[in-house]
Amino acid sequence: MKQLKFKYPFLVLVLPALLGACKNEPKTVSEVLKPRKPNIVLIMADDQGWGDLSVHGNSNLSTPHIDALAENGLSFENFYVQPVCSPTRAELLTGRHFGRLGVFATSAGGERMNLGETTLAEVFKKSGYHTAAYGKWHNGMQPPYHPNSRGFDDYYGFTSGHWGNYFSPMLEHNGKIAKGEGFLVDDLATKGLDFISKHRNEPFLLYLPYNTPHSPMQVPDEFWNRFKDRELSSKYHGEETENENFTRAALAMVANIDHNVGRVIQKLKELDLEENTIVIYLSDNGPNGWRYNGNMRGRKGSTDEGGVRSPFFIQWKGTLPGGKKITEIASAIDILPTLANLADIPSQTLKPLDGKDLSVLLRDGESSLEPRSVFNHWNGKTSLRTQDHRLDHLDRLYDMADDRGQTIDISERFPKLTDSLIQLKKDWLAAVIPAQKEDRPFTLGHADHVYTQIPARDGIPHGNIERSNRHPNNTFFTNWKTVKDSITWDIEVLEDGEFEVELYYTCAPENVGVSLQLSHGVHKLVSKITTAHDPPLTGMENDRDPRIESYVKDFKPKVLGSIRLRKGKGPLTLKALELSGKGGIDVRLLMFKRI
Helix, strand or coil: CCCCCCCCCHHHHHHHHHHHCCCCCCCCHHHHHCCCCCEEEEEEEECCCCCCCHHHCCCCCCCHHHHHHHHHCEEECCEECCCCHHHHHHHHHHCCCHHHCCCCCCCCCCCCCCCCCCCHHHHHHHCCCEEEEEEECCCCCCCCCCHHHCCCCEEEEECCCCCCCCECCEEEECCEEEECCCEHHHHHHHHHHHHHHHCCCCCEEEEEEEEEECCCCCCCHHHHHHHCCCCCCCCCCCCCCCCHHHHHHHHHHHHHHHHHHHHHHHHHHHCCCHHHEEEEEEECCCCCCCCCCCCCCCCCCCCCHHHHEECEEEECCCCCCCCEEECCCEEHHHHHHHHHHHCCCCCCCCCCCCCCCCHHHHCCCCCCCCCCCEEEEECCEEEEECCCEEECCCCCEEECCCCCCCCCCCCCCCHHHHHHHHHHHHHHHHHHCCCCCCCCCEEECCCCCCEEEEEHHHCEEECCCEECCCCHHHCCEECCCCCCCEEEEEEEECCCEEEEEEEEEEECHHHCCCEEEEEECCEEEEEECCCCECCCCECHHHCCCCCCCCCECCCEEEEEEEEEECCEEEEEEEEEEECCCCCCCEEEEEEEEEC
């Protein structure tokens, strides 16, 4: 396959060699003439539908910066992701079907990718790239599942599936707790701009997995005010009821994403990097509400077209053609092999890729791939998409050229085709989706990492203790009543060590004095809460539409002391030895620091 080449003027290549002659270690001619590898900026929205862009016919909003990626680059008309967040992210990062990766849920550990997989970041880092991820990770919190363990030099954001506050929230930076600065998407973009500036003279891979328009529906006034009273002209077409206020909030959040995409592109232009940077934009699943989506059936969580069709734009100005539309079906599993080819680096992975190299489709001229099928699976439902048809989870067949909305079942008209696709689906499920879920404790104390978070999300309450919300990702434990109540975590300590333990808690004044014991095996740590901290629930003041997730609190950190942990599996238990008042504490997380 012919590789895409850079278009550097000869003088730009030779001049550094001339200047280098005055330095102690001048570059060789071969080093100077070797083109610099392209930078990569990979931007992914969270719960944005295919129809949430003006380039796709939505008259409710304008997304000029995202639209420009399609105008200046290439747009895939039939690009597919999985119905929910963590499976798509795992496929993007590895080029492999998520069912092979151990991903089976969006929380409680089921979002983690198996160890022994090779990520996009690891492939590029091995080839000399600086790598960073800023945003929602959603593929594992504790090392070695953490982004710093999966090839990213720098990570800032949150690793859970959703967050409870988007305005200066509690986040993390390379495992250490940090406080955000302003609206979260703006903050993540700013971190990305700083990373680009820092590595302007070296190849870099920047992954920006934004957290919006996933709920809670929070967005700055500047954007909300554009939409809060807007009459919606593009509306949901189906029988389900559209929550127009939710739609307005989602569109305001997409407008904010567009603003930040513009900031990224402008920074690349300012630094004269645009023509040496591949920029990709996509979403992780269908829309998180019933709203305009090109009259397709399904939304987030559905394996129908509307739940899995994503925008996919790729721009490399001066190298890839602009304004080209590609109709071949493609998938998130194709991103790793495609980018590796474009950057002329080996896509060496520990396990075989499921994705295809799409670079042959990106050049000028007409090319195509071998016929293929794209599979979508979630919650026991599986559909598949060929170039011309979709077989849904009930084995109904649809002509996608004439019936994108899946309104007419043609399976009886084409029984042989239907039967062949049913068999193809069965074969894929047997090969890719495991019959049983793997039992994997939460890891603690990786030798190469100082910090390990053990959040309430991953714990199990006992007795009166309750989770603050049925959606666990950003919850805390509350309603601690007696000394018989406790919290446990299923833990595997990876290496022996001494750890300082910090508790993030709240405690009513009347409950000050509660004595706590943390234990793992024979090792125990006893400490007492001596300071009251009883802040109110927050988050609702910034919500543009009522949330379904937990509200949050300003949890106070307290060092409990140090504990010796030995390698091995077993429950980590937090209990009260003594209660001085009517109850105990609320618990957000434990932070372990290797000392």
